[in-house]
Amino acid sequence: MPPRRAIDRHEREQAEGFAEHSVGSSVGCRVEMFPLPFPLMSAAQIVREQVAATPVRGFVAAAEIPGSRHAVECELSRLAAAGELVRARKGLYWKGPKTRVGMPFPHPGEVAIEVAGIGAGPAELSAAHLLGLTSQVPAVEVIAVPGRTPAPVRGARFVSRSIDRRILGLRPAEIAIIEVLRAGPQAVEVEWAEVGAVVERLVSAGEVRVELVAEQVRNEHHIDTRERWVEIVDAARITA
Numbered sequence: 001m002p003p004r005r006a007i008d009r010h011e012r013e014q015a016e017g018f019a020e021h022s023v024g025s026s027v028g029c030r031v032e033m034f035p036l037p038f039p040l041m042s043a044a045q046i047v048r049e050q051v052a053a054t055p056v057r058g059f060v061a062a063a064e065i066p067g068s069r070h071a072v073e074c075e076l077s078r079l080a081a082a083g084e085l086v087r088a089r090k091g092l093y094w095k096g097p098k099t100r101v102g103m104p105f106p107h108p109g110e111v112a113i114e115v116a117g118i119g120a121g122p123a124e125l126s127a128a129h130l131l132g133l134t135s136q137v138p139a140v141e142v143i144a145v146p147g148r149t150p151a152p153v154r155g156a157r158f159v160s161r162s163i164d165r166r167i168l169g170l171r172p173a174e175i176a177i178i179e180v181l182r183a184g185p186q187a188v189e190v191e192w193a194e195v196g197a198v199v200e201r202l203v204s205a206g207e208v209r210v211e212l213v214a215e216q217v218r219n220e221h222h223i224d225t226r227e228r229w230v231e232i233v234d235a236a237r238i239t240a
Contacts, residue, residue, distance in 0.1 A: 043071035051079060054095045057106075059114045062091040089115070089153065108155025109141035115153055119146040119166030121175020123159055124183060130176045131198050133188040144179055164219050173202055174213050178220065181228040196236030203238060210238055 043065075050065050065072045076093050079085045085093040086103050092114065094106040113120050121127070123144035128134040141156040146166035149158035165175065177199055185192045202208040217229040232238075 043067040044075045047072055047075040047079070051084065051095060056095060056097050057110070058095050059088065059106075060085065060093045060095060062093075107141075108153060109143065112141055112143040112153040112156035112158065113172055115150050116143055116145040116158065117166070119163075119168070119170050119175070120144060121165075121170065121172035121179070123161075123175075123179040125187065127176040127179035127183070128187045128189075130173065131180060131195075131202075133180065133190055133195065133198065135189060144175055162216075162219060162221075164216060168212050168216055170212060170216060171208070173207050174209065174216075177202075177208065177213055178216060178225065181217070181225045181232075182220070182222050184224060184228065193232075193235055196232035196238065199232060200236045200238055 046067055047065055051060055054060050060076065062069065062072050062076055073091070076085065077087075080087050080093060083098070083103055084095075086096055086105055088094045088106055088111045092111070094111070096103045096106060109122060109126060113122075120143055122130045122142065124142040125134065125136060125138040126142045127144075129136065129138060143156055143158050144161045144165075145158045146161055147163045149160050152158070165178075170178075177195075180187055180195060188195065199208065199210070199213075203210045214229070214233075217226055220226055
């Protein structure tokens, strides 16, 4: 039977809501004691629940998981080693589809948009490709970022745009429309009128909120962007 002092210590830690975490043989990982929002729930359990709740092709950020950062990172690393996740960059993991040859790496554009955050989306050729307006595949994904650009992502390039896009919470497809309008007819391989048809289909599918796109276009400093928006809205008879 353990000494009474050891039993008292264990009961005291339970009462204070501390949990024990260990990741076995993971390099650099050790047993840690730390406060958690739910008593006796380890960092490993919290991480596994977060990963399980993340949809396929979704990202898991270590900074967004409660608990010791070290313990969270250790468990995410363990899951990556087990083929349950792919490490996209420091502190960021991707839950991709499982295949017979393992989990593929995320597309650079997906990683870049996740890193850039709300209001980011494809620009230049990347925008036209996302909307199906060109068959060309960009060698490097160009991502428009509201405000300051983040640290580089391999296979992607960031360009800075108005912070209003983040305030409005614009989606990648909505950003792509604005960026195609900014780039103009030379950015697409189809007739310019087809841009309006694509926008109309996306609005009907609920993927694009035309009122928010219209609001952002009105705030754009690029004059041609505003004029081209009016042109395609009128041609496609879109109610903005």
